[in-house]
Structure formats: C-alpha cells, structure tokens
Amino acid sequence: MSRNFQNDLADPDHFVVTMELVPKGESAGRSIDTAHRLANDALIDGRLSAVTITDNPGGNPSLSPDVLGREIQTNGMDVIIHFTCRDTNRAGVESRALQLKRMGMPNILALTGDYSGKGFGGQGAPVFDLDSSSLLCLFSMMNEKSRARGEEKFYYPGCAISPFKWTEPEAFAQYFKLCKKVSSGANYIVTQLGYDARKFQELIQIQKQFQINVPAIASIFLLTPRTARVMNSGRIPGAVVHARLLKKITQEWATSKRAGYHAAVERAAKLAVIVKGLGYRGIHIGGVHRSFKTVGLILDHMKEMEHNWQDYLCEFDYPQSENFYVFDKNLEKDSTEVAINHTTKTANLYQRAHFGLLNAMHEAFFRFDSPHAGFFNRLCKRIDQNRFGFHALKILEDGFKKVLLSCRQCGDCGIQHVGYLCPESKCPKHTRNGACGGSRLGKCEVHKDRYCVWYLAYMRLSATGRAAEMATGCVPPRMWELNKTSSWINFHLQRDHQSVSSNITRFCSINACRVKLD
C-alpha cells in the first residue's frame, strides 16, 4: 500500500488528499471498472492518501462500498468507507461494523445520510434508527470493548459538517452538532460542498473557539454546468452553489467544453490552495468520474498557486440571501478569541408559550433531582401495577402529547433534547442529537414547506439564553422496546434511555467540547 490515511493525517506537515468514488447500481460494468481504474491510477500517482466510497448516494441502491472498498484496498490503495444510518437498523449497523473489521477497513465517514431514494418497487423505508452522533458513539464503544479485551482499537471514524448555512439557527445547529460528533469519537471532519471562502474560514475559527481539536478536510468539487445546476437547485442536500457562480460556469462552458473544463480545474485548485492557507489539513476531491488526469491537474495547479492563495479569496465570495456569518469579515487567520455574532432570537408567541409550558412541566415532574422524585417513583410503580390506573394515565398522556407534540407514542420521550419538540413527529430522520446537513434557509430537507425542527429548537432555546445546551452530551438512541408504552412511567421507573443508556451519555460527556456564546 502506497500511503496510509491515518498516518498522513497524523503528520502535521502532510497535506492530505482523498478522492471520492461513486459506485452505481451494478455489480460489474462501466462504473465499477472506472472506479477501479481511478483508484489504480491514484495508487500509481502516489499523492492521494485514500479514496472514499459513497454509501447508496442520494438514497438510491448501488454496489456496497464495503465490497468495492475491499477490492481497492487489496490492490494497495487505502480506503474510507461512507457509512450512513438510512438503510439499516442498529442491528444491521453493528453487523456491518463487524464486517468492516473482519475485512480490515477501519476508516469510516459516519453520516446520518440523505433521505431515502428509490429502489425495488418504489421508495425505501427511511430507517434512521441511529444518527451520525450515535453511530460515532457505537464505533467508539466498540473500540473501548476491544481495548478492554487487550486488543488495539480498530475503528477510525470521521464525520461531516456543512458550514454553508446562511441563517443563525442553522449555522449554530451545525456547529453544536459538530461538538457532539467530536465528543462521540470523530477523529476528523469533512466539509460539505460550497464555494464561499468566508464560510470555510468560519469553520476553522469555530474549531478554535469551541476547542474542537480534530483535523478538517475541505470538499473540493469539479463543477460542470450540470452539477452546478443540480446543486443550485438544492437537489443535493447540504451542497450550495450560488446563482452567480452557476451563471459564470455556464458562460465558461458555453465558450467551449475545453475552456469550461480548464476553468473548472483552475477553480478547484484555487479553492484547494485557499483552504490549505486557512488551515485545513487536507482536501477531498469529488466530481471526477472519468480520468485521474483531472485530479493530477488540480494538484499540479495547486503547487503553482499556493503561495498566492490570498489573491484568490475574492473569487469565492458567494453569500446567500440570509447572509449570516458567525464572525465579522477580515478576521485574522490566527486569532483565537473573537466575538461571535450571536443575537438572541425571538421565537413567536406560540413557540414561546409552548416551550414555556413544556419546560415548566419538565422541571416540575421529570427531574430525578427534584424533591418529589421519590413520590413520583412510588406513584408510577403503583399505577404500573394497576391495569385501570395504567390505561387511564396512558389515555391522559397520549391525549395531552398528541395535541401539544403530535406524539407518536414512542415511549422513550426525547423532547427535552430538542427544545421540547418531538423528534419522532417533527423530524423525518428522527434525529435526537442535532440537525442533519440537509436544511436550506431554515427549511427541512424532506418537507421543504416546514422549518427544520432544529431551526425551531435553536430559536426557542436561544430566546431563553439556553442555545448552547444543543452542543452538550450525546443523546442515546430511542429504545424501541418501549414503543407504545407510557413515557411518563418509563421515565420515573428508570426504563428509558436516560437511565438505561446512561453509559452512552457518560461516554460523550467525558470529551464534551466547551461552547460559550455570550
């Protein structure tokens, strides 16, 4: 094997380069041959640390990255396997993790995943039994188990982040979730796609401010008019191409395909030297589907350009309409403590009243440190043993929660982690640890007419000065064995995630990052 991703990332003098391969829905054929050829050419070139392989991109079925990765790794190229939570429940996830260990592939990019796409007979069931944070916890705890047996830790997971969010709630929701992911065990960060240099800088500065000390790798994509159009339309969750940039690219390619291609390579190289100058530890090149020559050209151009990286900053100035940045412009690259642009958001009257009522109820009835906790425990024990009492309480709980939360009766309530909103009914991916990367100008990736539940949670928590709570502690996954039971009784009898899975919460709180907004 020519290079090793983990060794390269551990070497502060080495600028890491990876390339994304996208298998298609076939087990053999042109797309698979091309992926092998690209990986082989990368191996011969010797400048890439690894290739990364996508996991059913867009939610549509394709050859398993584990299989393709194994073949590529056997040929000598290191691989990073994308691992999403969309298609399998936690048993399937754990089984796949064991499979990767057996196959000798430790490098993982842990993702919540895009929403389900279409497969055999129509759209697949969106599973999302875990989210990226709990997935990272799973890998970390599997590593701990190995250590306890006297073995080396095996898994080396990383995570994704989308700094290209243009409203305050979404931007902070991303950075808070990043804190959770890193405290859950992410060893490195890979950005989503975007073309605004100030947002790239924002992430590096946030890492300093929140003390998120893991290397960041920036995504660099070879933009063609077609891919730019798709990204501009919002069809690729989290990827952002401004209308002005789309126009520019369309004009470049209209002159001639050759001119358009060269402009695309040059743009990729310019953005790559900018992120290197800003302090990123590597780049992740995507959008190269035919020939490795393109990657070689980008890397050659980088060599020529890197000393003048600041000259290109003005070419990557693409704020979106909402235009929110966490830091002021012209931030010094090396500044460590700078003011965060954080305004206390004002949720509307309904949101404030709803939050106030549920928060008051939580404080009064659902705290283990409350002086009445013992009384509630005894009361719930009695109700639990009495059929009539149990059904009466269940009818009351279901009615109350249906009206206020559109409750799905999961029995393992998580509203206290989401600003007193229901993660089961209000988030199509049921995320309990923070926003996925798919929201756009505050709206949900799946239901584009609705606000993302994490956008609303930020507004509600921020209005009471509690927004930073979104960054702390990771929330264990929902306990399906409690489905359709009383979450009130489950809490007081310590049957729910807060008691049973407290080892997960404890694990994440050891490395919790420090977030201060005020």
Ligand code: SF4
């Ligand atoms: S988290 Fe579960 S119990 Fe709580 S409101 Fe949502 S569905 Fe109901």
